[in-house]
Amino acid sequence: MRILDAHAHIGSWGDFLIPRPDADWLARILSDLGVEAAGISHMVGVGHDTDTGNRLALEAARAHPGRLYVWLVHSPHHPQSLAQLRDQLDLPGVWGVKLHPDTHQVGLDDPAYAPLFALASERGVPVLAHTQTDSLFSDPTVAATVARRWSMPLLAGHGGLWQYGLLRAARLAAEVDNLWFETGSSRLTRRWLARVVAEAGAEKVLYGSDALFLDPRTAVGRLLAADLSPSDRAAVAGGNLTRILGHRLLPPGGQP
Amino acid sequence: MDDGLVIHDLHRILGPLMDDQVPTDTVGGLIGDLDELGVTSCSAVLSWQWCGDPSGRDATHAPLPSPLAGWVEGRVHVVPLILPAAPGGGWPADPDQLVAAGVRMVRACPGRHRWSLDSPPAMAWWGTLADAGCAVSLDVSEVGFGGIRALARSFPELTVVALNPGYRELRRTAELLEAAPNVLAEVGTLNTSGGVEWLAAVAGAERLVFGTGGPVNDDAGATWLLRHLDLPRDQVERIAHGNAARLLGVGA
Numbered sequence: 224m225r226i227l228d229a230h231a232h233i234g235s236w237g238d239f240l241i242p243r244p245d246a247d248w249l250a251r252i253l254s255d256l257g258v259e260a261a262g263i264s265h266m267v268g269v270g271h272d273t274d275t276g277n278r279l280a281l282e283a284a285r286a287h288p289g290r291l292y293v294w295l296v297h298s299p300h301h302p303q304s305l306a307q308l309r310d311q312l313d314l315p316g317v318w319g320v321k322l323h324p325d326t327h328q329v330g331l332d333d334p335a336y337a338p339l340f341a342l343a344s345e346r347g348v349p350v351l352a353h354t355q356t357d358s359l360f361s362d363p364t365v366a367a368t369v370a371r372r373w374s375m376p377l378l379a380g381h382g383g384l385w386q387y388g389l390l391r392a393a394r395l396a397a398e399v400d401n402l403w404f405e406t407g408s409s410r411l412t413r414r415w416l417a418r419v420v421a422e423a424g425a426e427k428v429l430y431g432s433d434a435l436f437l438d439p440r441t442a443v444g445r446l447l448a449a450d451l452s453p454s455d456r457a458a459v460a461g462g463n464l465t466r467i468l469g470h471r472l473l474p475p476g477g478q479p
Numbered sequence: 480m481d482d483g484l485v486i487h488d489l490h491r492i493l494g495p496l497m498d499d500q501v502p503t504d505t506v507g508g509l510i511g512d513l514d515e516l517g518v519t520s521c522s523a524v525l526s527w528q529w530c531g532d533p534s535g536r537d538a539t540h541a542p543l544p545s546p547l548a549g550w551v552e553g554r555v556h557v558v559p560l561i562l563p564a565a566p567g568g569g570w571p572a573d574p575d576q577l578v579a580a581g582v583r584m585v586r587a588c589p590g591r592h593r594w595s596l597d598s599p600p601a602m603a604w605w606g607t608l609a610d611a612g613c614a615v616s617l618d619v620s621e622v623g624f625g626g627i628r629a630l631a632r633s634f635p636e637l638t639v640v641a642l643n644p645g646y647r648e649l650r651r652t653a654e655l656l657e658a659a660p661n662v663l664a665e666v667g668t669l670n671t672s673g674g675v676e677w678l679a680a681v682a683g684a685e686r687l688v689f690g691t692g693g694p695v696n697d698d699a700g701a702t703w704l705l706r707h708l709d710l711p712r713d714q715v716e717r718i719a720h721g722n723a724a725r726l727l728g729v730g731a
Contacts, residue, residue, distance in 0.1 A: 238647060239646070239648070240649045240650050241671050241672055241674075242649070242671070242672065242676070243672040243673030248673065249672075252672075409646060409670070412698065412700075413698070413699040413700075414501070435672035436646075438671060438673065439672070440700075440704045440707050441670045441697065441703060441704045447703070448700075448703070449699070
């Protein structure tokens with residue numbers, strides 16, 4: 224079964240200690256777990272410096288070709304970086320764009336994101352966005368609104384995170400063609416994963432770990448233990464993301 | 480899962496929940512859950528004590544076992560949830576009932592049930608439990624690291640199990656373990672990358688116990704992580720079962 228991790232990070236984070244924030248550890252663990260590849264963004268980019276974060280992420284991906292791929296972070300506070308992003312999106316090994324409305328404190332439906340969404344829609348570039356139920360910035364309904372307005376694939380990171388909102392987020396993924404539910408979450412259980420798949424349809428759910436925030440070993444365990452049919456598990460594990468990424472998923476040994 | 484690892488989940492909930500439908504609402508359902516994950520046994524608090532009135536005055540809890548049932552079907556160790564209070568205000572009426580029943584670990588929820596860890600009744604109870612070799616488990620997210628540290632330092636002979644510290648609190652968990660040698664930390668929620676290994680290196684594997692908080696918290700992921708820890712086998716075994724066995728007074 225092909226396993227692709229749709230949502231991972233490298234780098235440390237000021238809020239708390241991550242003992243192993245490094246790309247080398249992530250690459251080794253992914254290999255041990257049988258996870259073919261992960262899309263990473265760097266925590267520096269998720270935080271205060273998208274240019275530096277994206278550079279570090281690209282360097283890490285070059286050091287681990289075929290194992291680590293890149294979600295380039297875009298911050299609406301640095302619109303001038305969109306030109307650089309436009310060029311970087313063409314680099315082999317780049318999966319798309321990562322947005323974090325909550326750390327950047329700008330709602331996903333804010334006009335500040337419009338130039339990015341226009342670019343992504345024009346180029347068919349997937350966008351992975353942090354979502355969090357009841358967040359003014361990133362509630363899954365906001366993601367759904369954005370997905371309806373634009374045409375790029377939009378991956379609702381964490382599926383809204385909180386258990387009480389998971390099924391609502393799953394229903395939105397079922398309703399909106401270009402919206403997917405991504406599973407990387409500290410709050411998800413194997414039981415909830417099965418419910419989300421039942422609600423959204425297996426083809427609308429994407430496996431993610433939120434490594435290295437979270438240990439990727441826990442997410443794999445949850446995926447394998449969830450009460451899913453083999454075909455549903457395969458779709459969630461990597462089949463869906465393979466389809467979404469298309470040419471952006473290089474064969475093993477590809478170079479960014 | 481046939482790795483021969485004996486696992487005891489020290490933190491499970493048995494019974495129906497307020498906000499979810501779970502198969503672990505019966506002993507059979509809980510054992511089924513354990514079997515699916517290859518977990519040998521567990522310690523579980525009764526959901527009616529946790530969600531409702533721990534004194535059981537509603538008395539609508541069949542077919543769940545009594546809080547003082549001890550081991551049920553050899554796999555589920557029932558953990559009484561106590562509420563130290565003035566007579567008529569808590570459960571049980573006095574801690575001697577716990578001692579007489581041979582209880583080895585209790586759970587307390589002062590935040591949820593609105594009482595104070597350092598109230599006069601509670602302070603008397605902690606002394607009794609410590610003298611009897613009975614441990615107390617507390618949810619860090621409810622009580623705070625400071626609350627647990629204060630209790631542990633006030634009663635050095637009382638073993639305190641810190642449940643649910645959370646993946647963001649590795650530093651504070653390490654600080655707590657250093658400050659209070661009688662505290663053990665549950666590792667199920669310490670799931671930031673390399674977190675359990677880090678804490679084992681800093682505090683010692685003998686200070687860590689496996690627990691998940693299932694079915695509310697993720698049990699499958701935590702169990703998988705336990706099986707795949709990058710630690711020597713003897714340390715994993717200590718975390719998985721040995722430390723809990725010592726705590727509960729059963730074969731390791």
